[in-house]
Amino acid sequence: MSTRLAFLALLLLVAPVSSRAQRITGTVLRGDPAVAAVGVLVEVRSSARPTGAAPQQAPVARAPQRALTDSRGVFRVTLATGADSVFIRVLRPGFRPHVVPAMRVSDAAARPLRITLGEQPITIAAVQVRESRICGPRSESDAWSLWESARTVLQSIELTERDTTIRIWTVEFQGEATEQGTVQVRDSTIKHISNIPPLPPAYYDSLYKFGYIRRNADTTVYYAPNATVLADDYFIDNYCFRVASKDSTPKGSIGVRFEPMRNPRVTDIAGTFWLDAETYLLQRIEFDYVNAPATHRMPGTGGDVLFTKLPSGHWILSEWSTRMARSVLTREPPRRTVRVQNGSTFQNRGRPIAASYPLRWSKDLWARSQVVYRVQQDETTLQYDASADSIARRIIKRTP
Numbered sequence: 001m002s003t004r005l006a007f008l009a010l011l012l013l014v015a016p017v018s019s020r021a022q023r024i025t026g027t028v029l030r031g032d033p034a035v036a037a038v039g040v041l042v043e044v045r046s047s048a049r050p051t052g053a054a055p056q057q058a059p060v061a062r063a064p065q066r067a068l069t070d071s072r073g074v075f076r077v078t079l080a081t082g083a084d085s086v087f088i089r090v091l092r093p094g095f096r097p098h099v100v101p102a103m104r105v106s107d108a109a110a111r112p113l114r115i116t117l118g119e120q121p122i123t124i125a126a127v128q129v130r131e132s133r134i135c136g137p138r139s140e141s142d143a144w145s146l147w148e149s150a151r152t153v154l155q156s157i158e159l160t161e162r163d164t165t166i167r168i169w170t171v172e173f174q175g176e177a178t179e180q181g182t183v184q185v186r187d188s189t190i191k192h193i194s195n196i197p198p199l200p201p202a203y204y205d206s207l208y209k210f211g212y213i214r215r216n217a218d219t220t221v222y223y224a225p226n227a228t229v230l231a232d233d234y235f236i237d238n239y240c241f242r243v244a245s246k247d248s249t250p251k252g253s254i255g256v257r258f259e260p261m262r263n264p265r266v267t268d269i270a271g272t273f274w275l276d277a278e279t280y281l282l283q284r285i286e287f288d289y290v291n292a293p294a295t296h297r298m299p300g301t302g303g304d305v306l307f308t309k310l311p312s313g314h315w316i317l318s319e320w321s322t323r324m325a326r327s328v329l330t331r332e333p334p335r336r337t338v339r340v341q342n343g344s345t346f347q348n349r350g351r352p353i354a355a356s357y358p359l360r361w362s363k364d365l366w367a368r369s370q371v372v373y374r375v376q377q378d379e380t381t382l383q384y385d386a387s388a389d390s391i392a393r394r395i396i397k398r399t400p
Helices: 002-019 107-110 126-129 142-162 201-212 227-231 234-237 387-399
Strands: 022-030 041-048 064-069 073-078 086-092 100-105 112-115 166-175 183-193 212-214 217-221 239-243 252-259 268-276 282-290 302-309 315-325 328-330 336-339 343-349 352-358 365-377 379-382
Touching: 022 041, 041 073, 041 201, 064 073, 064 142, 073 365, 086 107, 086 142, 100 107, 142 227, 142 252, 142 268, 142 282, 142 315, 166 315, 201 227, 201 234, 212 268, 212 315, 217 234, 217 239, 217 315, 234 239, 252 282
Parallel strands: 022 112
Antiparallel strands: 022 073, 041 064, 041 086, 086 100, 166 183, 166 365, 212 217, 239 252, 252 268, 268 282, 282 302, 302 315, 315 365, 328 352, 336 343, 365 379
């Protein structure tokens, strides 16, 4: 009896320690002499054996945890309970990932880590040689290296949008659009974008299942991809990437084309990630709708997304615009049916039926757009773009 009680007491002492979540902290440095690497993305992957697994069973990888380094280059990540091994990568746009050798979680959590980055930029020579089409993750591909640089920006934007110390003010406007992307403003509203929790996975799953253009009764809804959609593993596994041809690339840029791996059964997207040709920093994304409904197929439908890096090291989605086919609401004429019963003729007038559809031969495009004109962290202004502010003021003046 005494042995049994002692064993139970030992469990009570040990169990809380082994089941407690582990916190990993560290500092990322760069250069010589070493200085803090501000605003870089730290990705921490952990693995653990399932409960009751045999000792020889391989550990199961868990979803990665990500964090941005602060103004001192410090990051903090909390791992779920049960993790035994940890793998760390430091990601910077324009540079190859810096990989930290695998270590046990207990060793990583015992003291703050110190990571010094090596300078391994993406080389343009390799990109100019290869222009093959890559489907799925292929780390040795040049197209994939450029895409990883773009994806690092997208993942950083996700974390910025969850940062409760950052406030973003935008102006949203609508109007008539051209195929070239310009918009003649018809309506606008000033809108404060607060930090909201990320949408549930089911929301993004619906894009893959039901498409980016959907018709419901008399309403047609156009969806546009955000940073979360484009950085998701599903996007990687189901799209092909290739370096854009030189004849279609603007001066000073380099592009990564993306398109669905298979012919889509619902409306999908295809487009280009445009990066700076020297720094490989993501500048903008252009996309078109693929396999749109027949009445929505017209030149110019699609969208643009622009990105900006703030002085603090944060990345934001600074501007976006979506162009769609203009819809027209119509009512069908009353239905008239003729029935014959017992030799007599009866006439029955049906009720009008509402319907909505784009004009089949219309060339009109309608756009919805948004511009960031102010960003603050606490009470410090991080960005105040004069050109964006002038656009915002011009639009605000036209608000009723």
